[in-house]
Amino acid sequence: MLKTKACPRCQGDIVQVADRDERYLSCVQCGFVLYASSAPRTAFPQGR
Numbered sequence: 001m002l003k004t005k006a007c008p009r010c011q012g013d014i015v016q017v018a019d020r021d022e023r024y025l026s027c028v029q030c031g032f033v034l035y036a037s038s039a040p041r042t043a044f045p046q047g048r
Ligand SMILES: [Zn+2]
Pocket: 007, 008, 009, 010, 011, 012, 013, 027, 028, 029, 030, 031, 032
């Protein structure tokens, strides 16, 4: 999944990153991170 020119900071390309059960959007150009989930679950991720 890739959104071109979707970065609010640099107008770069945004890609969806899936890391285990964590999903977020990241800018390829500047590294801007945009979390897809509206509600952050916990400050301390637990379990593997
Ligand atoms: Zn960017």
